[in-house]
Amino acid sequence: MQIVDYILNVLHGNLGLDPFYKVPVTTLIGKYLPRTLELVIPATILSVVIGLVTGAIAASNRNKPTDYFIRGVYLVTWASPPFFVATVLQLVVAYYLGLLPPTGTVNPLLPAPKDITPFPILNAMLTGDWSYFWSLVHHMVLPTISIALVSFGIVTRIARASMLDYMESDFARLSLMKGLSRRKVVYGVVLRNASIPIVTLVALLFGYSVAGAVVIEDVYDYHGMGYFITQAIENLDYTSVLGTTIVVGISIIIANLVADILYGILDPRVRVVE
Amino acid sequence: MSKLLLELKDLTIFYKTLIGWVKVVESVNLSVDKGEIVGVVGESGSGKSTLGNAIARLLPPNSKIQGDIMLDNVNLAKLKESQLQKYRGTSVFMIFQNPLNSLNPVKKVGPQLLEAAKVRYNREGKKVEEKELVEETLKVLKELRLPDPQSIMERYPHQLSGGQVQRVVIGMALLLKPKLLIADEPTSALDVTVQAQVVKLFRQLNEELGTSIIFITHDISLAYVLSNRIVVMYAGRIMEDGDVDEVLRKPLHPYTQGLVSSIPKGNKSQNRLNAIPGNPPSFFVLPGGCKFNPRCNKVMEVCKQKEPSLVEKEGRRVRCWLYE
Amino acid sequence: MLKAIRRDKGGLVGLVIVVAFLLWSLIQGTLEVLAGYLKKPSLGYTLLPHNPFALNFQYSLLPPSSRFPFGTNANGEDILSRILYAMPRDAFVAIVVVLSAIAIGAVLGIISGYFGGIVDEAIMRITDAFLSLPALILVIAITLPLKATYLGTILGLMVVWWPTYARFFRAQTLKVKNMDFISAAKLGNVSPVKLFYSYIFLNSIDPIIAYATLDFGNVILTYSTLAFLGIGISPPIPELGEMAADGLSGLPQAWWWSVFPGMTILIIVVGFVLLGDRLQDIVAGRIAY
Ligand SMILES: Nc1ncnc2c1ncn2[C@@H]1O[C@H](COP(=O)(O)OP(=O)(O)O)[C@@H](O)[C@H]1O
Ligand code: SF4
Ligand SMILES: [Mg+2]
Numbered sequence: 098m099q100i101v102d103y104i105l106n107v108l109h110g111n112l113g114l115d116p117f118y119k120v121p122v123t124t125l126i127g128k129y130l131p132r133t134l135e136l137v138i139p140a141t142i143l144s145v146v147i148g149l150v151t152g153a154i155a156a157s158n159r160n161k162p163t164d165y166f167i168r169g170v171y172l173v174t175w176a177s178p179p180f181f182v183a184t185v186l187q188l189v190v191a192y193y194l195g196l197l198p199p200t201g202t203v204n205p206l207l208p209a210p211k212d213i214t215p216f217p218i219l220n221a222m223l224t225g226d227w228s229y230f231w232s233l234v235h236h237m238v239l240p241t242i243s244i245a246l247v248s249f250g251i252v253t254r255i256a257r258a259s260m261l262d263y264m265e266s267d268f269a270r271l272s273l274m275k276g277l278s279r280r281k282v283v284y285g286v287v288l289r290n291a292s293i294p295i296v297t298l299v300a301l302l303f304g305y306s307v308a309g310a311v312v313i314e315d316v317y318d319y320h321g322m323g324y325f326i327t328q329a330i331e332n333l334d335y336t337s338v339l340g341t342t343i344v345v346g347i348s349i350i351i352a353n354l355v356a357d358i359l360y361g362i363l364d365p366r367v368r369v370v371e
Numbered sequence: 372m373s374k375l376l377l378e379l380k381d382l383t384i385f386y387k388t389l390i391g392w393v394k395v396v397e398s399v400n401l402s403v404d405k406g407e408i409v410g411v412v413g414e415s416g417s418g419k420s421t422l423g424n425a426i427a428r429l430l431p432p433n434s435k436i437q438g439d440i441m442l443d444n445v446n447l448a449k450l451k452e453s454q455l456q457k458y459r460g461t462s463v464f465m466i467f468q469n470p471l472n473s474l475n476p477v478k479k480v481g482p483q484l485l486e487a488a489k490v491r492y493n494r495e496g497k498k499v500e501e502k503e504l505v506e507e508t509l510k511v512l513k514e515l516r517l518p519d520p521q522s523i524m525e526r527y528p529h530q531l532s533g534g535q536v537q538r539v540v541i542g543m544a545l546l547l548k549p550k551l552l553i554a555d556e557p558t559s560a561l562d563v564t565v566q567a568q569v570v571k572l573f574r575q576l577n578e579e580l581g582t583s584i585i586f587i588t589h590d591i592s593l594a595y596v597l598s599n600r601i602v603v604m605y606a607g608r609i610m611e612d613g614d615v616d617e618v619l620r621k622p623l624h625p626y627t628q629g630l631v632s633s634i635p636k637g638n639k640s641q642n643r644l645n646a647i648p649g650n651p652p653s654f655f656v657l658p659g660g661c662k663f664n665p666r667c668n669k670v671m672e673v674c675k676q677k678e679p680s681l682v683e684k685e686g687r688r689v690r691c692w693l694y695e
Numbered sequence: 696m697l698k699a700i701r702r703d704k705g706g707l708v709g710l711v712i713v714v715a716f717l718l719w720s721l722i723q724g725t726l727e728v729l730a731g732y733l734k735k736p737s738l739g740y741t742l743l744p745h746n747p748f749a750l751n752f753q754y755s756l757l758p759p760s761s762r763f764p765f766g767t768n769a770n771g772e773d774i775l776s777r778i779l780y781a782m783p784r785d786a787f788v789a790i791v792v793v794l795s796a797i798a799i800g801a802v803l804g805i806i807s808g809y810f811g812g813i814v815d816e817a818i819m820r821i822t823d824a825f826l827s828l829p830a831l832i833l834v835i836a837i838t839l840p841l842k843a844t845y846l847g848t849i850l851g852l853m854v855v856w857w858p859t860y861a862r863f864f865r866a867q868t869l870k871v872k873n874m875d876f877i878s879a880a881k882l883g884n885v886s887p888v889k890l891f892y893s894y895i896f897l898n899s900i901d902p903i904i905a906y907a908t909l910d911f912g913n914v915i916l917t918y919s920t921l922a923f924l925g926i927g928i929s930p931p932i933p934e935l936g937e938m939a940a941d942g943l944s945g946l947p948q949a950w951w952w953s954v955f956p957g958m959t960i961l962i963i964v965v966g967f968v969l970l971g972d973r974l975q976d977i978v979a980g981r982i983a984y
Binding site for chain 1: 429461486
């Protein structure tokens with residue numbers, strides 16, 4: 098009845114002991130998960146923004162070169178394995194151009210600030226340790242962009258399709274009829290409406306980004322959940338992998354809640370009437 | 372100063388479909404004077420909305436137009452999308468068929484109306500305070516008999532009834548004061564009492580501002596109430612065009628005769644165009660000769676061979692072999 | 696159908712890539728199986744430019760050249776030959792996983808739609824749960840107790856891949872269920888089972904083919920990502936994702952080691968997506984515009 102024991106333990110917030118480090122899995126996840134969230138949350142926001150903007154540009158230039166170009170770009174990023182996108186960015190931006198560090202989580206020579214929160218970046222801000230802060234940011238940029246690049250395509254695709262739908266809508270046409278500029282109608286009226294269905298994608302996108310992060314962290318040698326899970330795979334450490342799965346599941350449920358709240362903010366039709 | 376406002380010259384409109392390009396409006400020649408109200412009548416599918424949308428240059432992307440749309444000496448048909456903006460709103464304004472989706476669902480009604488007022492002032496080159504705009508808008512809403520205008524401005528479109536949305540859209544027309552208003556079945560989604568109010572508003576707009584109106588409807592009795600002139604369309608063609616009283620009193624074209632005789636006497640709420648047997652033809656397989664010949668009760672041999680042209684007759688225009 | 700694909704450049708490119716990939720996988724895969732069967736490993740390399748397992752440190756980390764078009768890895772093995780050798784395994788995973796997903800999805804979806812009630816509720820809950828969790832992480836959790844072998848990974852993918860198809864077949868079933876009375880009454884003596892079967896079947900083939908085409912690409916993407924993490928590989932047999940992972944140790948100088956395997960996956964997946972998109976457009980009747 099191991100499984101029953103395990104479930105009871107999980108319900109008590111106990112995910113078992115890591116067989117190698119001999120520490121509770123929750124402790125390890127508590128250490129690595131915040132670092133991954135520091136990548137995944139900005140990446141999710143970034144992919145929504147990139148997706149909406151490119152979707153809008155593509156839709157308003159339907160079947161013109163710009164549209165084909167954007168569709169081509171998202172096709173390629175969408176069909177790319179996450180590690181490939183990360184590798185190419187690392188090669189070009191970090192190794193050849195030398196703009197950002199190719200690997201690591203933070204400059205190892207800097208002493209870590211005090212653990213006030215589980216999030217290193219918040220700790221650096223709270224303690225005013227700005228050199229540590231900037232080192233973290235420098236190491237986060239490439240992984241974050243890589244994650245956003247592999248996931249924005251789905252947003253572009255859906256945003257473009259719903260923009261095209263809404264462009265034919267009576268309210269978009271009436272806005273043109275009123276004498277508003279096409280620009281204002283496309284980016285003010287149509288995009289604003291088309292962003293509503295995108296919100297329902299946020300949770301899905303978040304999950305997708307977490308999966309992408311696992312692989313992308315490996316390329317950048319960034320020590321978050323990706324590092325934790327690759328270690329667990331090498332050691333065939335089942336306890337840690339199961340614990341990770343449960344935690345990822347919980348964070349996706351939370352992402353769903355956030356999406357619901359956003360939906361209520363963006364769409365007056367579902368807002369509770371005072 | 373000439374009286375002519377709008378002149379359509381050989382306006383022909385196509386849609387691209389699965390099978391290819393279909394011609395939905397064929398060589399329409401039509402002029403509308405300043406201050407005139409023209410009722411465009413015909414069964415559903417006869418191309419009325421297509422014609423209206425073409426004048427407003429708001430046809431869907433799968434369409435193409437030929438011919439000229441001269442509005443105040445500007446050929447709208449030849450303008451690019453980017454050049455159209457300065458004519459939309461103040462020169463032409465259109466109220467769409469089924470207006471219920473005409474307002475942006477995520478924006479409050481007030482700002483949507485204010486945008487319209489701002490457009491007009493910008494075109495007139497006047498600078499006005501936000502406060503003045505709000506006052507003017509409130510005044511318009513009051514004229515429209517909308518209860519509690521202040522709170523209407525603060526509401527979202529889904530919090531209004533269909534009739535209220537319709538009046539808000541008409542309110543935009545009042546704020547924009549266009550030279551030409553195209554109203555496409557503006558009352559078909561409304562109940563009868565609201566219908567009468569809306570018709571009154573159009574007349575008011577016409578009388579007070581001199582706005583010309585193209586009033587599109589499938590209901591010839593409604594067109595009669597409002598219009599000075601009636602244009603009857605069938606299969607994308609003008610079949611008859613003349614003064615409203617004369618057309619109603621003595622319709623020349625057999626199709627118009629059918630429409631007129633279908634007006635129920637007495638009970639006015641039951642007016643449906645069901646008196647003419649048969650259905651309008653499909654644009655993919657139009658009959659040869661006169662497009663109305665399969666349903667016409669006066670059909671002759673020539674009607675099946677050659678299509679009649681639109682000829683002057685007794686001060687109006689009619690397309691029928693009986694009059695050539 | 697072919698004519699409609701050919702009229703679109705993207706669809707045509709997709710078709711060429713997909714056919715080339717599948718054809719190569721079939722031929723090379725047959726040779727590899729035969730080689731194992733006849734205990735004659737060299738048979739598996741006959742079509743390749745080099746022996747993919749030839750350790751030769753003299754040729755270690757050579758950049759792309761006419762002799763080694765994609766360069767060599769640290770062991771001096773030819774990267775192009777290793778890529779070509781690896782392809783049939785990806786094709787096999789994709790075909791097995793997608794076909795099993797269609798089969799499982801059809802059974803569960805039809806049961807769910809037909810019986811409704813608590814059965815439907817249960818199946819749809821599982822479907823939702825599977826769809827909201829990233830497939831990659833689920834498969835890792837499933838295959839790890841199976842020691843993350845090639846077959847274990849295929850099994851893991853099979854377990855998580857059916858939900859989209861279950862939803863599709865459930866929707867189809869509900870559609871028939873609602874018109875069942877009318878058509879059954881009209882047709883009189885036709886058995887409902889037969890009606891059901893032929894209706895769902897006929898109406899599902901086209902959309903399923905279109906979606907499955909796209910989905911082959913998704914499976915290959917997920918599988919190669921798993922291989923990158925060291926799951927579902929059987930050394931010394933090369934695998935595209937695993938090669939890309941190994942190649943990281945050669946960065947930045949020996950960029951070809953990691954980049955070419957990654958690019959190969961990209962091209963294959965692009966092929967499936969282009970073709971699948973085109974097929975979906977055709978099925979949905981969107982092309983004529
Ligand atoms: N976007 C479109 N694409 C193709 N055909 C259209 C489109 N819009 C309208 N039609 C066709 O054009 C014809 C005329 O339609 P419409 O102008 O709406 O007529 P009415 O307003 O008189 O009812 C109809 O046969 C209709 O099916
Ligand atoms: S032309 Fe002939 S068919 Fe056509 S309306 Fe006149 S009489 Fe009827
Ligand atoms: Mg209409």
